[in-house]
Amino acid sequence: MSGNLAPRLRALSGVFPVGVMLGTIAAEYGSSPVLAGLSGVLSLATILAFCVSDRSSPRIFAVVGLAMVILAILSRSDGLAGSWSAVEKGSFVIALYTALSAIRIAASGSEEILACGRFLAGQRPGLRYLALTIGGHLFGLILLYGSIALLGSLASESAMREPDPEIRRHRRRRMLVAVQRGFASTLSWSPLGFSMAITTALVPGAEWPKVALPCLAISITMIIVGWGMDAIFKPRLNRPVPIGSGPGGGWLLHLRPLLLLLAVVVTGVFLLHQAAHVDVVVAVMSFVPTVAMAWILQQGKSSGTGRMSHLGHRVGEFTTRELPAYGGQIVLLFMAAFIGSLGAFLLVPMMPRLGIDLGALPPLLIVVSMVWLVPLTGQMGMNPILSVSLIVPMLPSPAEMGVDPAALVAAIVGGWAITGTTSPFTASVLLIGSFGKVSPRHVGLAWNGFYALVMGIVISAWSAFLAMSM
Template identity: 55%
Template sequence: MNNPEHSRRFGLVGILPAGVIAMMVAFEYTASAPFAWAASVLAIATVAILTPKVRASRKAFVLIGIALVIWSALSLSDWGQATAIAAQRGAMVMALFTALTAIRNAAMTSPQIIECGRFLARQRPGLRYSALTIGGHLFGLILLYGSISLLGTLATESTAREPDRRVRVQRTRRMMIAIQRGFASTLCWSPLGFSLIVTISVVPGASWAAAAVPGIVTALMMLVIGWGLDALYKPQRLAPVNAAPATDTGRWSVQLRPLLILLAVVLLGVAVLHWVTGVEVIGAVMSLVPVVAALWVALQTPPEGASRAAHVGQRAVQFVTRELPSYRGEIVLLFMAGFIGSLGAFLLVPLVQGLGLDLQGIPAWIIVAAMVWIIPLTGQLGMNPILAVSLLVPVLPTPETMGIPPTALVVAITGGWALSGATSPFTASVLLAAALGKVSPQRAGIGWNGVYALVAGSAITLWALVLLIAL
């Protein structure tokens, strides 16, 4: 039986990741080390409290992290500094997740945003894939994998009235694939995503300003390839015309306006903060996004008898004491992925050097091309992309040493990250798509998107190599 008093005390753990955001924002704007230390301490305390409440697979990551600390203490003279840097990396990931969860929480209760998703899901069959893949991209910029949950739920609602099971299954599959691919393409360029922020932090000389436009080109390539493959493989006719579900013929500019306004405020706000203050993109995201989330809640109609200010306060309390603790598995996993990747890299670099492996002897184009494929391959083995990138990239020669532009390496890494997001049966995006599509994660991942990953991966590889030569 649940103890209400214990539940209330456990809910207070949400204060800790909220504190991590405050400390990390202060550090990003001041570069004062005590703020980074405070954020690390709060993040470690959060993980320590949440670990007993998570699944065994999450606890395994914690045990691996502890083992790495012991290993580093026995083998590195500067193990304390290495551990502190790893804890700071984990705190950064936790703070970013908390900030993005805040805006996702605000958007998911907005009637305008929900109606926008319903409009996309109700497009006529010939336009539905395009609508949902574009919608998956736009929603993914704000909601991350929450876009799959929202749009996927609305999509399955729209097909539930179809009496023919074969038609219903086929339509659901195509709609979920469109949403998956739309979301995955955001990982190539979005300043709000873990992919670009983590990659920029581990690739020396990289910046979001330099990588944004090439990343957008990558995203467009993925969207077009996904659309082309759907057009190539879709059945000519799924059902008689009179059996088609109701469609929405409203004006796109009107129906999508709330989402586009929210996107414009967030993306332009992050860009302006980044360029005006000089703070890194992650600092701009962590400081701006919670403010936008609070304003978005304030614009929503409060419950009867409550003022807007009281409504915002109540939602903030619920977010800290209920929403954040409910994401305990994700919080522990993401912190430990950043921590293990960072500390593991400290241990791996001297190990590689001790084995006499000279990665500088490998042609730069091979390293760049390999990064597109290594990340989705490790994703099939259950390795989180944050862990894979944080662990592998520091082992590589720096772009300056290889004589290549950092942007080419960033495009390769984020492209591989996007492919992993569409195919790995261990990622949240694929797990959500599998649950909504009522298939196994392996089917929703490599089964639905295997050919897509091969074609898109080949195109991304060529694009990264073009950037390597042209920049």
């Protein structure tokens, strides 16, 4: 590709995911197959543009996806329809990712949000882990992986001020692990994350309002167990450690901007869900960008250029710079959903011919196995979106197994949360490894291996209890 064309295509590529988001939102509210089809076309244009303009994008997944499409068309009469259904699944992922990226970009321009992060990272040693894991959770609800980038950088910056190299090394590890586990705990219940959105879409009878409380219990347990393990296994030094003091001021005062943002998003999503009778994820997808634009407008009063001018500038940057910078991530997420969906489409009809009947297995075994299968496939390089999209359609429905859908959802999202702390191929582990200056596999197995084992046992027991309580 010529030197002049590549930058132009890269800048244009950010327009496509915005179009996918707008088309998906309109299609969901209007129940329009035409708009849904347009979103699918734009999502394919997104992947093509990123694969051509960004050499770092995982093109191998696109090649695998194309090969699967050819196989589907040659092996099944409805292969084209199944392939298009997989495109629509991937389109939904792009739309949700774009919507959530908007709020992350708005937050990056907020000095108040940065101040919240500095307050958490500056806590005294006795409170630091708990502060950062709760902060990682609260920030993760809104910023997703951006919470790790924000708090991880602030934690590393805070640890580097410690002159003793041994204390500095332990402090950095404990702070980064706290941030990571706090973020991972959002994966087990947050309606703003891919884990809950995809799982509730795949599990028959599952809706976020019906599964939120059982899954929130997993999140709370992850925070408590992590805090307890940090206190029990904290490093013992042969010399006294100087006790520092944390920043002054009350917690509510310092965290007020973040808590206010969360309150606005949660309340707005709930009201929209009730008033428009749309799925919670659709309400998130449509409301969050609105909040992001309002927030950017508010930030514009101190920009010196005017609010509307500031909004136009930031939207332009978001479209032509921010989204293209995440092109590889968008390709990976789309292809994970696409390959998982199309793989299930090809494999499900083959199972009876191969003599495989998962319905013959004990329901408790199926439910509990999902807690471990998702992290295991994560160690093999499979994104949870791919593994869940591939495996869940092959399982008997909760009604067929005689279990509450909440049990299966809790097992899946619980395993997804564990994957967020252990898989060396996930963004959360990669980011923590880069901040901690260790390999992603060291983060997953050495820093979080025992924690993942404990949480796997706890989540298995909880999911089994939910399954038996129906």
